[in-house]
Amino acid sequence: MMRAGGISIALLPLMLAGCAGPSLLLLDNEDGSTEGALAVIDEGCGNPDGSTIAGSFTRTKLSGCAPRPKGVGQGGLKPDERSLINDLPPPPARFTMYFIPDTTVLAPGSEGMINALAEHFKARPGAELEIIGYTDTVGKAEYNLTLSQKRADEIKERLVELGFPPEVITTTGRGETELRFPTPDETENGGNRRVEIIVR
């Protein structure tokens, strides 16, 4: 008996180390704002809304239903945590190009954007492109949906001609939805006749 007790005490620190357990380190948002949060939402916890974990630079042990975040401060990150953050892919980049009314022809000022995009693409390993076409509110919504898709396809074609691999490019048309400059219907607006390109 005595001996068995001695062994389990000796093993205890080892078992605890092996059981250091899952944890969460909540950081700030990339723009420095602090609105981020997670929640423990296990059904067994009987809390349908989940137990919220909020607060930038906090560390929380992930066990049980009532998380208790502890502040660590910006300097409280371990070296391996810092390198994890540094190794995240860069945030997506956005490019916008504008069009001549009712065409898939780029406005003169947007021509140069094609080369800027090509340069950016080369500098970004494993990059992929999402091209989203839009129109202003002149014309019928269905017509504009088609026109916006054609604008996106036109830019894809130009990029493929420049040597972009077609398999990394997706195109979508959103017509006269999500206006960049809200206008009434049947309103010409150069800022709304556009494609937005997301590079990730």
Add this chain to the structure above:
Amino acid sequence: MKCALLVTFSLLAMTAQPAWADIGRVKKSAGIASIERKGARVNPAVGTALLPGDVLVTGKGGQIAVSFADNTRFSVGPNSRIAVDKFDFDRTTRSGTFETRVERGSLGVVSGQIAKSRRDAMKVRTPTSLLGVRGTRFIISVPE
């Protein structure tokens, strides 16, 4: 022992997904690293497309960085197993569901459009808990 039992518990949730759904791409990888896909191993070269159900695996000194179609970004640390159990994303409505399992190791995350689309549309499972992501940047660590 208890911990080990908990770790090996959650292999049930692999829903069938269309094989063509390219959900993200590898942006960087280093050291011992691979993608497990349907029992096979795929080399995570830069530009490799990810599919739902893929498991990102790293060994000593290994690292994988991934961007997803909804702009979520992952950074997988060494000695890790991260399963992307579910990823559905509708590019038009910018909504979907995203479920990741951190079996061991470490995962850095910047959440994207799915997490913004609906409460708890993005979930992360660890051996001891299920988390709903409500839009932010964070690290999950699951020591062995």
